[in-house]
Structure formats: C-alpha cells, structure tokens
Amino acid sequence: MRSEVHAQSPAAINAINDVFHLYDPPLWLVTAHDGTRRGGLIATAATRASIVREIPRMLVAVAKHHHTWGLIEASGTFALHLIAADDIASVRRFGLASGHQVDKFADLPPRETPAGSPLIEGAMSWMDCRVEARMDIGDRTTYLAEVTAGAVLRRGPILTVAGLLRDAPAADRTELKRLYAHDQETDRAAILAWRRSRGDA
Numbered sequence: 001m002r003s004e005v006h007a008q009s010p011a012a013i014n015a016i017n018d019v020f021h022l023y024d025p026p027l028w029l030v031t032a033h034d035g036t037r038r039g040g041l042i043a044t045a046a047t048r049a050s051i052v053r054e055i056p057r058m059l060v061a062v063a064k065h066h067h068t069w070g071l072i073e074a075s076g077t078f079a080l081h082l083i084a085a086d087d088i089a090s091v092r093r094f095g096l097a098s099g100h101q102v103d104k105f106a107d108l109p110p111r112e113t114p115a116g117s118p119l120i121e122g123a124m125s126w127m128d129c130r131v132e133a134r135m136d137i138g139d140r141t142t143y144l145a146e147v148t149a150g151a152v153l154r155r156g157p158i159l160t161v162a163g164l165l166r167d168a169p170a171a172d173r174t175e176l177k178r179l180y181a182h183d184q185e186t187d188r189a190a191i192l193a194w195r196r197s198r199g200d201a
Contacts, residue, residue, distance in 0.1 A: 028043045028046040029043075031119070034071045039067045039099040041095065042091055046080060058127070060143045068099060069141065073141070077129065080127045082159075083120070084154075126153065
C-alpha cells in the first residue's frame, strides 16, 4: 500500500475532521452479558445497516479493551439503548468507569431484555442484537448484528455527542477528555499493529 495513505498532512487531517464534525451522532448505551457477568459502555460507532423492514440489522464497533467487548465475544449478543438528552448520569455510570474494575449495574434493578442482556429501564429505547458477522479492524471489532427485538420506552430528544459536550458538568467533561485521549493512544497502537500484521504499514 502507498505510504502516503498513512501520512496525511496536518491540513488534510484537519479537513477530514471537519467532515466528521458536520454530523452529530447519537450516544448508544451498549449492554451485554455472559452468564451472570454483565457489562455496559457508551458508544458512538453504531448505525442502522439494513433498510429492509423485515430484516433489521445494525453495525456496531466496540473497542477490544472494554469489558463489554469480552462479553459480546462470549455470548454473541448485546443490547443497544438510546438515552434521553438530559441523561448525563448514564454516561457517568457507563462511560467514566471500567467494567474490569466495578459492577456498573450494582444498584440498578435486575432487568433483562428477551435475549438476556441488561435492560436500562430509564432509556428511551432498546434493541436486542444477535451477532451475525464480525470483522477485526485492529483497535475494535465491528459487529454486524440482527436486531431480534426492541421497543420505544418513551419519546423525546436523545443524547448526542454535541449535547453531552455542551451539557455535561465541567468535571465530567474534563474526565471524558482525559479518557478520550487515553483511548486514542490505545487505539492508535492497535490500529498500527493491525496494519503491520497485514503488511499495510
């Protein structure tokens, strides 16, 4: 592969990021289980993958260093939730702590989706997903998943990336930025190692 693919100029990188910032993705709360083990995280890399009404599918990318990733790998299932625009508390619970160290569900009602994933009752909606295919992309695994069940629990504005950065308390924004910078370094190393293993770097 041509080396310039991996060596964009600062101007090119800025232009690419300008494109990324033209849209405001929703925040998805992903939950999964493996037996009695539970996990959940906040994700932005999730999108509808089928326009066929009778065959609903989603594409979701989950970083491999997350506790929830291991649960999805083990069970082949997960649930997706959209959360309310003012639900900063769920981001604090599922986005600022690590499931490797704490049980994020310790004081929540033990509710489950039909497929057994943890159900967040305060969410706007939920969908059960069954992994149909997976692709290793270095830092993440991208899952193509069949949506097997779902429901709208209530209606209203949902939380997006821009909404979170605008409305979260200053301390939460500072911690989110710190974790984001740490994850960037982890992901950069994983992507470059993946490219080297494929002979792309």
